[in-house]
Amino acid sequence: MLDKVKILLVxxxxxxxxxxxxxxxxxVGDRRYTIVTPHESSVMxxxxxxxxxxxxxxxQLPEDYDPDCIILAVKPQKMDAVLADYLPYALREKLFxxxxxxxxxxxxxxxxxxxxxxxxxxxxxxxxxNKGMTVGCAGPHVDDADLRLxxxxxxxLGKLMWIEEEALYGVVTTISGAGPAYLYxxxxxxxxxxxxxxxxxxxxxxxxxxxxxxxxxxxxxAPESAEILKKKVxxxxxxxxxxxxxxxxxTSGLPTLMEQAVTAAVKRAEELAHA
Numbered sequence: 001m002l003d004k005v006k007i008l009l010v011x012x013x014x015x016x017x018x019x020x021x022x023x024x025x026x027x028v029g030d031r032r033y034t035i036v037t038p039h040e041s042s043v044m045x046x047x048x049x050x051x052x053x054x055x056x057x058x059x060q061l062p063e064d065y066d067p068d069c070i071i072l073a074v075k076p077q078k079m080d081a082v083l084a085d086y087l088p089y090a091l092r093e094k095l096f097x098x099x100x101x102x103x104x105x106x107x108x109x110x111x112x113x114x115x116x117x118x119x120x121x122x123x124x125x126x127x128x129x130n131k132g133m134t135v136g137c138a139g140p141h142v143d144d145a146d147l148r149l150x151x152x153x154x155x156x157l158g159k160l161m162w163i164e165e166e167a168l169y170g171v172v173t174t175i176s177g178a179g180p181a182y183l184y185x186x187x188x189x190x191x192x193x194x195x196x197x198x199x200x201x202x203x204x205x206x207x208x209x210x211x212x213x214x215x216x217x218x219x220x221x222a223p224e225s226a227e228i229l230k231k232k233v234x235x236x237x238x239x240x241x242x243x244x245x246x247x248x249x250x251t252s253g254l255p256t257l258m259e260q261a262v263t264a265a266v267k268r269a270e271e272l273a274h275a
Contacts, residue, residue, distance in 0.1 A: 002028045002152045008067035008089075010058075010082065012037040015099055016073035017046060018128035019157065024050045025130055026156040034067065036060075058085040069149060072098040072108075076272050079103055083111035090116040095146045097121050097153075101173045102272025105139045105166060117142050119150050120169065122177045123157060132158035133176040137166050170269035174262050182258070187212045 005028065009016055012035050023029050024046075032051040035043055036058050043054045055061055070089055074082050079100055090096065090112040097119045098108060105118050112118070118139035126132045134154040138147060154160045163172065187208050194204030222229060234240040247254045 002026075002156065004030050005069070005149065005153070006030050006067045007033055007153075008061075008065075008070045009033060009035045009073060010037075010070060010086070011073035011075070012039065012042040012046075013073065013075065014125060015123065015127075016071070017042060018125050018132075019071065019073070019099075019123065020046055020052075021049065021128040022130050022132065022157040023153070028153060028156050034061070034065070067094060069095040069097055069153070072096060072100060074100060076100045076102045080111075083108065087112055093117060095119070095142070095149060097150055099123055101177060102170075102269050104169075104273050105137070107273070109139075115141055117146055119146070120166065121150070121154055122169065122172050123154060124177050124180050126180060127154075127157035130156065130158055133179075134158065134160045135169075135172045135176060136160065136162045137164070137169065138162070170266040170273070171262070173269050174265035178265055182261070183212060183216075 007023070007029050009020060012020070016035075016037075020033055020035070023033070032053055033046075034053045034055070035046075036055050037043065038056050040054060040056070043052055046052050047054075067089070070086060072079070072082075072086075086096075095117045096108065096112060099121050101122070105120060108118050109116060116139070119142055120137045120139075121134055122136075123132050123134040127134070132154075134157060136150060136154065138150070142150075151160065151162075163169075190208040190211070191201075191204045194207060195201055199207070218229060219226060224232070230244075234244055250256070
């Protein structure tokens with residue numbers, strides 16, 4: 001039944017666009033996607049892929065428009081100015097799914113009513129290619145039908161897991177939501193290291209990108225853990241082991257830096273939750 005779902009997407013930035021692309025590829029939706037955003041430029045690339053009804057503001061939506069769910073993909077800092085316009089849908093008991101980092105279910109309840117049907121989802125950008133990781137947390141007024149709908153929508157975009165403790169969302173945002181940026185940083189760092197070591201930029205970038213793509217594919221298909229796969233690459237006394245000794249230094253290596261980065265990101269997520 002997911003091919004009949006009417007999706008109203010509010011906000012069409014990087015993540016909103018990625019979700020639409022993933023749903024189009026998976027055949028999710030009623031073949032028309034309704035998007036509300038003041039930025040038509042973000043909608044234009046999607047129109048080349050499928051049917052998009054674009055509205056610059058919610059007051060332009062047809063009076064008889066009846067979505068099955070409203071996906072809130074507005075930046076957290078701009079959410080305050082948006083939510084009041086969608087209160088009529090909450091009063092009609094429509095399902096709201098937010099993908100905004102840092103904004104709690106209680107926050108949305110203050111604008112949409114504490115009885116509103118609310119689900120928090122934290123997807124990441126690979127949902128555009130149905131390879132995403134999404135973590136969901138349902139509000140108390142969501143029924144089984146709502147859960148099935150939300151599960152179907154985001155399961156189609158990759159992997160989906162549910163948590164019951166909303167307090168864990170700071171960590172969720174940091175690990176899976178922001179996680180792709182860490183891989184992109186590592187890829188760029190490897191590219192730049194190759195250039196400084198004598199490779200031309202195009203060669204260095206191709207080698208770094210394809211290496212990361214291949215390594216990710218191995219993670220997807222191999223039964224071993226990342227730790228074991230690392231050991232398979234690193235022969236004792238070899239080239240990889242020499243590099244890992246630098247990257248795994250106890251006080252300044254990658255594991256320590258990653259822990260510090262996650263701590264900083266969780267702190268920022270908590271700040272956004274109370275902003």
